[in-house]
Amino acid sequence: MSDAIRFQDQVVIVTGAGGGLGRAHALLFAKHGAKVVVNDLGGSTNGEGANASAADKVVAEIRAAGGEAVANHDSVTDGSKIVQCALDSFGGIDVVVNNAGILRDKSFHKMEDADWDLVYKVHVEGAYKVTRAAWEHLREQQYGRVIFTASTSGIYGNFGQSNYGMAKLGLYGLTRTLAIEGRKNNVLVNAIAPTGGTRMTEGLIPPQVFEQLKPELVSPLVVYLGSNQCQDTGGLYEVGGGWMGKVRWERSLGAGFDPKTGFSPEDVADSWKQIGDFEGAAHPDDNVTALREMMANLQKHAG
Ligand SMILES: NC(=O)c1ccc[n+]([C@@H]2O[C@H](COP(=O)([O-])OP(=O)(O)OC[C@H]3O[C@@H](n4cnc5c(N)ncnc54)[C@H](O)[C@@H]3O)[C@@H](O)[C@H]2O)c1
Numbered sequence: 001m002s003d004a005i006r007f008q009d010q011v012v013i014v015t016g017a018g019g020g021l022g023r024a025h026a027l028l029f030a031k032h033g034a035k036v037v038v039n040d041l042g043g044s045t046n047g048e049g050a051n052a053s054a055a056d057k058v059v060a061e062i063r064a065a066g067g068e069a070v071a072n073h074d075s076v077t078d079g080s081k082i083v084q085c086a087l088d089s090f091g092g093i094d095v096v097v098n099n100a101g102i103l104r105d106k107s108f109h110k111m112e113d114a115d116w117d118l119v120y121k122v123h124v125e126g127a128y129k130v131t132r133a134a135w136e137h138l139r140e141q142q143y144g145r146v147i148f149t150a151s152t153s154g155i156y157g158n159f160g161q162s163n164y165g166m167a168k169l170g171l172y173g174l175t176r177t178l179a180i181e182g183r184k185n186n187v188l189v190n191a192i193a194p195t196g197g198t199r200m201t202e203g204l205i206p207p208q209v210f211e212q213l214k215p216e217l218v219s220p221l222v223v224y225l226g227s228n229q230c231q232d233t234g235g236l237y238e239v240g241g242g243w244m245g246k247v248r249w250e251r252s253l254g255a256g257f258d259p260k261t262g263f264s265p266e267d268v269a270d271s272w273k274q275i276g277d278f279e280g281a282a283h284p285d286d287n288v289t290a291l292r293e294m295m296a297n298l299q300k301h302a303g
Pocket residue numbers: 015016017018019020021022039040041042043044045047054074075076077098099100101102122126149150151152193194195196197198199200201
């Protein structure tokens with residue numbers, strides 16, 4: 001049995017924590033002793049309006065259960081204000097959970113710039129602004145945990161979600177590089193692709209499944225990733241309904257051609273099966289291992 005996970009004297013920011021998954025994360029962090037900044041603008045699922053009561057209610061719930069929390073009503077696009085709120089209220093910051101999000105679903109031929117831009121702004125720019133403002137504190141104190149919220153719609157694609165999928169997989173790209181940059185300062189960065197029954201998925205998931213996909217079933221993973229027990233970084237985890245698993249890249253060993261003599265599109269066509277053959281595939285974990293087969297091909301044809 002692992003040691004109990006406690007966040008004694010640790011400060012956690014959860015963005016978009018006024019409802020859905022973020023609320024469940026905030027409640028569980030507080031239950032484990034964290035001081036929580038409950039951030040939420042309180043807008044609609046499509047990113048309109050604002051309402052302070054969403055965050056305030058969650059703070060009241062945490063306090064009623066004996067926990068510590070403050071509300072923050074800034075947009076994640078004003079990330080430095082949220083980080084400042086953590087510093088002013090609790091004197092520090094240890095964990096950032098980037099969770100705030102909206103939807104502007106439309107098939108691509110109907111996509112308008114405003115839908116594309118707003119989804120980018122909340123998910124990508126918002127997560128960037130909050131994390132960027134927290135980053136120097138985490139680096140300086142040689143401790144930090146950052147969690148980004150991706151989506152299976154980004155990993156696999158989903159009809160009507162080109163803007164959302166772009167933003168969500170973009171956050172995994174951000175996770176990969178921040179994991180590399182943060183590692184030496186003990187700032188560990190991971191991403192989740194959750195599924196939960198929230199207002200965002202209401203009507204999209206069949207009602208009986210929706211009921212079973214309680215947001216609370218996602219939070220234990222998030223709290224673990226936010227704890228000092230977690231020593232992994234750069235991971236992507238699908239999670240929901242009481243199940244979770246890790247995602248990794250897989251790339252075929254591919255086909256090599258002679259770079260000096262050159263090769264034609266027909267040569268590519270002739271090797272198409274081999275290019276897509278995943279027998280004995282590689283699972284590159286960094287740029288160096290990703291380039292290994294290419295470098296081997298250059299070496300094979302050198303001289
Ligand atoms: N529910 C799912 O199945 C699912 C699947 C994949 C990814 N996600 C992601 O999980 C996260 C949480 O989603 P949810 O399902 O709990 O939806 P939700 O709508 O219940 O929660 C999102 C919260 O973010 C807040 N928010 C929106 N814009 C904000 C901004 N600019 N600043 C601060 N707060 C803002 C909203 O007010 C809301 O409370 C989102 O990033 C979402 O994209 C959810």
